Amino acid sequence: MKIRIKFTKTGHMRFIGHLDILRYFQKLMRRAEVDIKYSEGFSPHPVMSFAQPLGLGDTSEGEYVDIEVQSTESSAAMLRRLNEKSCPEIRMLKYVQIADETRRSNAMSNVAAADYQILFRKEAPDESALQAMLAQETLVVKRKTKTKEMETDIRPMILSWELGEEGLFVRLATGSTANCKPDTLIEAYDHFRGVTPPPCACHFHRLEMYACREGLFVPLYQLGEELL
Amino acid sequence: MSTRKLALSDEILMSVEKPARYIGGEINCVYKKKDEVSIRFAMCFPDVYEIGMSHLGIQILYDMFNSWDDVWCERVYSPWPDLDAVMRREQIPLFALESQEPIREFDFLGITIQYEMCYTNILQVLDLAQIPLWAGERGEDDPIVIGGGPCAYNPEPLAPFFDLFYIGEGETQYAPMMELYKKNREQGGSRQDFLQACAMLPGIYVPSLYTTTYQDDGTIAAFSPTKEGIPARIRKEIVSDVSRTYYPDKPLVPFMQVTQDRVVLEIQRGCIRGCRFCQAGQIYRPVRERSLDFLKEKAIRMLESTGCGEISLSSLSSSDYSQLKELVYFLIEETQKRHVNISLPSLRIDAFSLDVMNKIQDVKKSSLTFAPEAGTQRMRDVINKGLTEEDILHGAGQAFRGGWSKVKLYFMLGQPGETDEDVMGIARLAERIAEEYYEIPKEERNGKCQITSSTSFFVPKPFTPFQWAPMNTAEEFLRKAYLVKDTMRAQKNQKSLRYHYHEADVTMLEGVLARGDRRIAPVILRAYQKGCLFDSWNEYFDDRKWKEAFEEEGISPDFYTIRERSLEEILPWDFIDCGVTKRFLKQEYERAMAGIVTPNCRMRCSGCGAAVFGGGVCFENTN
Numbered sequence A: 001m002k003i004r005i006k007f008t009k010t011g012h013m014r015f016i017g018h019l020d021i022l023r024y025f026q027k028l029m030r031r032a033e034v035d036i037k038y039s040e041g042f043s044p045h046p047v048m049s050f051a052q053p054l055g056l057g058d059t060s061e062g063e064y065v066d067i068e069v070q071s072t073e074s075s076a077a078m079l080r081r082l083n084e085k086s087c088p089e090i091r092m093l094k095y096v097q098i099a100d101e102t103r104r105s106n107a108m109s110n111v112a113a114a115d116y117q118i119l120f121r122k123e124a125p126d127e128s129a130l131q132a133m134l135a136q137e138t139l140v141v142k143r144k145t146k147t148k149e150m151e152t153d154i155r156p157m158i159l160s161w162e163l164g165e166e167g168l169f170v171r172l173a174t175g176s177t178a179n180c181k182p183d184t185l186i187e188a189y190d191h192f193r194g195v196t197p198p199p200c201a202c203h204f205h206r207l208e209m210y211a212c213r214e215g216l217f218v219p220l221y222q223l224g225e226e227l228l
Numbered sequence B: 001m002s003t004r005k006l007a008l009s010d011e012i013l014m015s016v017e018k019p020a021r022y023i024g025g026e027i028n029c030v031y032k033k034k035d036e037v038s039i040r041f042a043m044c045f046p047d048v049y050e051i052g053m054s055h056l057g058i059q060i061l062y063d064m065f066n067s068w069d070d071v072w073c074e075r076v077y078s079p080w081p082d083l084d085a086v087m088r089r090e091q092i093p094l095f096a097l098e099s100q101e102p103i104r105e106f107d108f109l110g111i112t113i114q115y116e117m118c119y120t121n122i123l124q125v126l127d128l129a130q131i132p133l134w135a136g137e138r139g140e141d142d143p144i145v146i147g148g149g150p151c152a153y154n155p156e157p158l159a160p161f162f163d164l165f166y167i168g169e170g171e172t173q174y175a176p177m178m179e180l181y182k183k184n185r186e187q188g189g190s191r192q193d194f195l196q197a198c199a200m201l202p203g204i205y206v207p208s209l210y211t212t213t214y215q216d217d218g219t220i221a222a223f224s225p226t227k228e229g230i231p232a233r234i235r236k237e238i239v240s241d242v243s244r245t246y247y248p249d250k251p252l253v254p255f256m257q258v259t260q261d262r263v264v265l266e267i268q269r270g271c272i273r274g275c276r277f278c279q280a281g282q283i284y285r286p287v288r289e290r291s292l293d294f295l296k297e298k299a300i301r302m303l304e305s306t307g308c309g310e311i312s313l314s315s316l317s318s319s320d321y322s323q324l325k326e327l328v329y330f331l332i333e334e335t336q337k338r339h340v341n342i343s344l345p346s347l348r349i350d351a352f353s354l355d356v357m358n359k360i361q362d363v364k365k366s367s368l369t370f371a372p373e374a375g376t377q378r379m380r381d382v383i384n385k386g387l388t389e390e391d392i393l394h395g396a397g398q399a400f401r402g403g404w405s406k407v408k409l410y411f412m413l414g415q416p417g418e419t420d421e422d423v424m425g426i427a428r429l430a431e432r433i434a435e436e437y438y439e440i441p442k443e444e445r446n447g448k449c450q451i452t453s454s455t456s457f458f459v460p461k462p463f464t465p466f467q468w469a470p471m472n473t474a475e476e477f478l479r480k481a482y483l484v485k486d487t488m489r490a491q492k493n494q495k496s497l498r499y500h501y502h503e504a505d506v507t508m509l510e511g512v513l514a515r516g517d518r519r520i521a522p523v524i525l526r527a528y529q530k531g532c533l534f535d536s537w538n539e540y541f542d543d544r545k546w547k548e549a550f551e552e553e554g555i556s557p558d559f560y561t562i563r564e565r566s567l568e569e570i571l572p573w574d575f576i577d578c579g580v581t582k583r584f585l586k587q588e589y590e591r592a593m594a595g596i597v598t599p600n601c602r603m604r605c606s607g608c609g610a611a612v613f614g615g616g617v618c619f620e621n622t623n
């Protein structure tokens, strides 16, 4: 039985890297005595699949991990059990059963977009600069891979944006086909304005991750069903 | 807890490696309200977080202190050099992980001293905490700085930096010490009043109340208390019933990967064997076993409360635990049910351990470990290592037939009385193990074998029969390492043999610090001021700076390392009574030089002196 868990990563947990989050969940599953499936062999570990790692320093209220269990209680009971054994800054929000489908259908491969709240901590954002930048047809950024530098147009990956009192809200294409991280967007914005910002000028907070179903963006947990 | 403010800003945390080292908040860490406790204790392991968090002793004491309502014990580790630089530049005082508040506001700073190469890190911790380095310069508001752990058995090189040392196991005297502290405070007593009162507690050494004089040749003339009534000798503290004492049900679970990412079950304290090079084998005498029920219960509770994927047994020689079989088979059953790994270090290779290993690990990938410590039987008799070549070849042979093909061997170079024959014997033993492997018909073995030998350089330690012995020089050490290497290379199976050896410089320094006296303290300070830090880390150890520090202080390292001490000499640690008598150690040194083996405690008691503690193995057969 496949289960999808939505969780938060807030506060000081933003300094815990992705690999450590994985280890955290392995232990959490044991503490909460989740009847999870383990890998075979001499060092068994719970089989888990995380969607789209979060950058170190970023926070989120829309993280996902898929697990496989042999048995389970209701969603409410499982949320209670997991949260009891978790630290206050990692909270489970959803525990839903997802269709078994194929092996490739996991949280990771489902992701098509993500919402972010970008907080400007050093100076207020320059709305007209943002507008001018995003009014362009293309927005080419240089990205370095291990071996070469590539030019990518991220403009089509910026699906929507809105500047509010609480920062910049953006929906960015995320996943294996097209992927734009919020820091890439902010780098482009700084480059566009020709400024070099101080360190930690922005804080990135992920709000939700989506799959694309018939042209619509659906939060990942909505692909599953609550267990009653 | 989530509103807890961090001591370091985001800018700093994001600019250093592994910020998770500095944020606290781990699973099972303890929070109390500071106005509701009367004593705040900072427990420090002076090395990086990943090392310090892997240490069982701290987990035990952390649990003990926090089980007391009026004490809040928090943790602190050495900031890594990247953060160290930032903290100095921005004058950020060193803080405890839980409250994130400066250590200098605490009542106590307890530092566990596990190895000599952390001494400059101790100064770093004091310095960053903005506590005066010299105990004599501390004021009424500074924390009381306590040293403990194995290196406290020769506290002298660090004596001027500590207000007091706790000699022995921490479970016994901290409760009375905390009571004394509260009473002293209520009565308006001073720091000095408190220290004097502590000096009367068993196991507590207050260095400022003792003085050393020296002879013309540099050896100690006398060591004595400066005040009447202060005890001249200090006996170590031990827990007599190790099944009825503090042990955490809920050990801390770090967020980041640490050196030992597992729960640890300490099955016994001490060792019956009495290897003559081994300090732990003497200072933790007598052997005391924890009961099977105690261990079973703790194992389950710790696994449940941490969710760890591995459990490990800990002791100096697990095979000597009398109920090992029951314990191990119980753990195998429990861990398989829970999908948890089990690791069993320091097991003698025999039919039982091979059967167990077969059940718990992948034979093809894992390796067998032997610690012969010396290359020839003659030399193993000298060091009283009761492991014969026959044991090794037989054990390895059995394992090879069971599918194993990798062996790890650990040796020491430079032990007293070692000849070139003994040195070459290391390579020859490795060769013979390889031969044992290739005797198995080709079809029945698993490709090539891999025999990896490692040598470390021997450092004589206080409270061992070799405490009087001269060390080899650095040149001699390296010559011996090359001799092993060349001998390996000249052998038939050289392609199956691997050899590693350590650097000699750091060993020489360890030698000075291990058997040093109070005159070494200024050298440590000077080395620290020159920038020495994290000396146990290859990439940070700077031998040149240390050499300058010795020179500038006019101290000759050779006096402490390569000089042979006379059996009559007053040694800097003689005032400590670890149970084992100096008479016994002398006798053992003489027997070593004559190549006579001494039986272990279960075969026959040798009257080492540790029976004064009235428990453990010394009394196993008396009722």
Ligand code: SF4
Pocket (backbone or CB within 6 Å): B285, B286, B287, B600, B601, B602, B604, B605, B606, B607, B608, B609, B610, B611, B617, B618
């Ligand atoms: S007194 Fe005897 S039994 Fe006890 S530790 Fe010493 S040698 Fe071993």
